[in-house]
Amino acid sequence: MALATLKHPRFGLALMMALLALLLGSLHLMSNVTQSSEQFSRLYLPLLALNGVALVALSALIVTNLARLLRQFRQGVAGSRLTLRMMLLFVTLAVAPVSVVFYFSLGFLHRSIDSWFDVRIERALDDALELSRVSLDARLSELLNQTARLVLELEGAPDGAALSVLNELRARSSAGELTLFTQKGRVIASSGGEFSSIVPDTPGEAILLQLGKGQNYVGLDPIRDTGLHVRVVVSAPPGGAGEERRVLQALFPVAARQSELAAGVQAQVTQYKRLAYLRQPLKYTFTVTLSLVLALSLLSAVWAAFFSTRRLVAPIRDLAEGTRAVAAGDYTLRLPLQSRDELGFLVMSFNDMTQKIARARDALNQSQQRAEGQRAYLQALLQHLSSGVLTLDHQQRLRTANAAASELLGIALDDHAGTPLDTIAERHPRLAAFIATLRHHLAAPAGEWREEVILEGAGTRKILLCRGTALPATESGGDYLIVFDDITALIQAQRDAAWGEVARRLAHEFKNPLTPIQLSAERLRHKYLKTLDAGEGELLDRLTHTIVQQVEVMKDMVNAFADYARNPPLQTRPLDLNRLINEVLDLYRGQRAQFQTRLEAGLPPVEADAGRLRQLLHNLIKNALEAAPDSRAHITLETHSLPGFVELSVRDHGPGIPKEIMAQLFEPYVTTKPRGTGLGLAIVKKIAEEHGGSLSAENPQDGGARLVLRLPVSAAAPDMQPLPHEARTL
Structure with missing residues (x-):
């Protein structure tokens, strides 16, 4: 092997x-x-x-x-x-x-x-290196002498006037920074240019020890953030009689080009010697x-x-081997194709010949089996698709439709087979926009298309994502395929997530400065109110009170933002919704509102978080109170039991919900109140969805507005005493 x-x-x-x-x-x-x-x-x-x-x-x-x-x-x-x-x-x-x-x-x-390798080149490189060293030594000596001359002008200058003297000396010299120190290294005064650091660079202890021995210092030192500098440190005369001697440090910048040239010469000399070796x-x-x-x-x-x-x-x-196999009656042999040249073409022709002989024997049976299988598969696939699928003939008549299409459009499409689109639109006016979109794209040149269509119904609104294309032409003409999905929940989830992020950012950005503003206003009032006369004190008191009051208003708004943005874990347990409603309504006794309740007896418990559900009820009642046109609001609360759900309706007798905002009523920042944030109903809807429920709104025929909340029934009901069916007024 x-x-x-x-x-x-x-x-x-x-x-x-x-x-x-x-x-x-x-x-x-x-x-x-x-x-x-x-x-x-x-x-x-x-x-x-x-x-x-x-x-x-x-x-x-x-x-x-x-x-x-x-x-x-x-x-x-x-x-x-x-x-x-x-x-x-x-x-x-x-x-x-x-x-x-x-x-x-x-x-x-x-x-x-x-x-x-050339002797003259080697000598020239050595001379260039020596020239750079001699030039640098001359420059250092010149800067040392220049600094020594500057020291003479500091003689007799007291420490208090040292800064002005240093500024004048630096302006006349080429120094980037002049600093006067004591012998122990303490900074007396420093003068630097616009590119110098705030804290002057101090000489090291070794330099100060060298000055103590009576020797000046000059050398090249890298300075932080400013590059290579020539540091010159010399002893300076005292500022007055009896004072100790001082130290003057001068920093002279080295031109970047000069440093690059010196480094380049050194690198070339090193490279040449390495190559010579x-x-x-x-x-x-x-x-x-x-x-x-x-x-x-x-x-x-x-x-x-x-x-x-x-x-x-x-x-x-x-x-040769394949020819012998065919002569023996074996048509299953397939030769490997190793190239695409003439020999490869010959091998391909041989394989095609044997394949055609084998295919001709079974082609008809295989074709029939595939057709039947494809037809059954396609039929099963269409019936189990969640997307709606329609096919139209070349005259825009409905040919086929699956069950999902009938469910999404709300009509029995099987009863409209062979019906033109115009006739369907006449029979079902709410589908007019959907059918108009289809006709618009069907009249356009062939090609794939997609568009979102809004279906308006009785208190419902759907957003359908429609896609269509022309099917291959047949003898009777070209057909069309239409596929559409209900993306209402997807778009709403995207918008809720976006609004939640906006609310989170607003709450974060607003909350931080509010407390300092309130505390500052209260401190101003406490500190200056007693020191001012009556008129100015009254003005200060009124202004600071206004600031504190408006800060409290903004804090309430920030809290509303935070309530909408946060997503706390739910602590759910079976709850009696009727009992919770009565507990919440007890908090509103004595207010200007008149509450009427119709609570169904024996209402099954709901699986909910008591705190979040209590917040939901407060928001619904507050919204109904604010919608009242007069000082005496009339609010009705009803509960009903539905299969698998418990329904709560809260109705007010206000002006109702404007039609232009009905579709966006539960979105954040949608409100008709002059000073409202538009987050109350958005928070209610979010809490309802957290519990697996739903929230809807409608305008009854006799006026006002009704909000309907549905919550799923708890799977395990505890031992509770149900409230009797009652109708009472608070």
């Missing part, structure tokens, strides 16, 4: 490619190590040994294939003579040009390496590398001859 694997053509190709990649990688590393003397001494010999081993392995692989080819040639195997001829041709074509290139490249490399190893390295490249090229040419010839002869051998 192992021997068969070694003889497999793909294994030989993989081994050959691995050896070539290893050789190329090691040759690349050999050329790179010449750039560093350290890497050269450490890596060159191991890489050379690695290349030698790889070349020996490659040669052994080629010799093995050559021996097998000669054995096949002696046995008269088909294709062996052509393989041997192609191999000799490839080797001949490769040896001549590669040898010529090797000879001239080797001579060119040796001459190029010799031309890199590697001169002979470079010649040897390039000679060995070129020799390895020559050997690699020759061996690659031999292997390319083996590989290409085998691929050329393989289709001919396969065709």
Whole structure:
């Protein structure tokens, strides 16, 4: 088994490619190590040994294939003579040009390496380095003398006037910063330019010790954030009789160009000396590398001859075997397609011939089975899709519709099969916008389209995402496919998430400054009210009271934002909704409102969070109170039991909900109140949805507005005493 694997053509190709990649990688590393003397001494010999081993392995692989080819040639195997001829041709074509290139490249490399090294160039680089050093020393001496002259002008200047003297001296000199210190390093005064730091740079202890020995300091020092500077530190006379001597530090910026030139000269000198050290190893390295490249090229040419010839002869051998199989009556044989040339075309023609013979026998039965299976599959798929699917003929008449389409549109589409779209629109006016959209796109040039359509109904509003395309034309004409989905909940969820993020940001941005504003106003009132006369005190009291009052209003608004944005975990348990309503209404006793309740007896409990549900009831009652047109509001609360749900309706006798905002009533910031935030009903809807319920609104015929809340019934009802069916007025 192992021997068969070694003889497999793909294994030989993989081994050959691995050896070539290893050789190329090691040759690349050999050329790179010449750039560093350290890497050269450490890596060159191991890489050379690695290349030698790889070349020996490659040669052994080629010799093995050559021996097998000669054995096949002696046995008269088909294709062996052509393989041997192609191999000799490839080797001949490769040896001549590669040898010529090797000879001239080797001579060119040796001459190029010799031309890199010249005594005059080396002397010029050394002179340039020395020139930069002499120039720097002269500059340091000049700046030391200049600072010494500046010190003379500080004689007799007291510490209090030192800053003005330093500013004048810095303006006349080229110093970027002048700082006067005590002998212990304390800053007396400092004068710096617009690019100097706020805190002056202080000399180190070693510099101060050097000054204590009577020696001045000058040197190049990097200063934080400002680059390289010349630091000059000299001893300065005292500011007055009996005072200790002082220290003057001057910082002179070094031009960036000067630093770059000096560093460049140093780098070039170092690079030149490194190359000079590697001169002979470079010649040897390039000679060995070129020799390895020559050997690699020759061996690659031999292997390319083996590989290409085998691929050329393989289709001919396969065709011979296939012809014998067809002659024996076997039409299932398929020859492998190894190329796209003329031989490949011949193999493809052979395979097509055998396939057509086999296909002709079973084509009819397979076609019928596929058609039946596809028809049944498509029918089952359409009936179980949640998307509505319609097909129309070329005269825009309804052909087919699935159950989801009838449910989404609210009509029995099976009863309208063969009916034109115009007739359906006349029978069902609320579908006029939907059908008008379809007709608009059907009249346009063929192509895929998509559009959102709003369906308005009795207290309902749906948003349908419609997509359509033309089906392939048939003898009777082209049909159309319409697919639509109800994306109302998706769009509402996206809008709720967006509004929740807006509320969260507003609550965060508003809440932080409100408390400081209120505290500041109260402190102003407490501190200055008693110190002012009566008129000004009354004005201050009125203004601070207004500020505090408005801050409280804004805090209420921020709390409303936070209530809408937060999403606390629910602590649910079975609750008696009637009892909770009565508990909440007890808090409104004695107010201007008149509450009338009609609570159904034996109402099943709901699974809810008592705190969140109590907040929901307060918001509903508050909204009804604010909708009252006069000082005496009349509010009716009713509960009913429905299959799987409990329904609560809260009705007021106000002006009702304007039609223009009915569709967006439960969205944040939608309100008709002059000072309302529009978050009350949005929070109610959010709490209802958190409990798996729903909230809707309508305007009754006899006036006012009614909000209807539905909550799912609790799965496990506790032992509760239901309230009797009652109708009472508070």
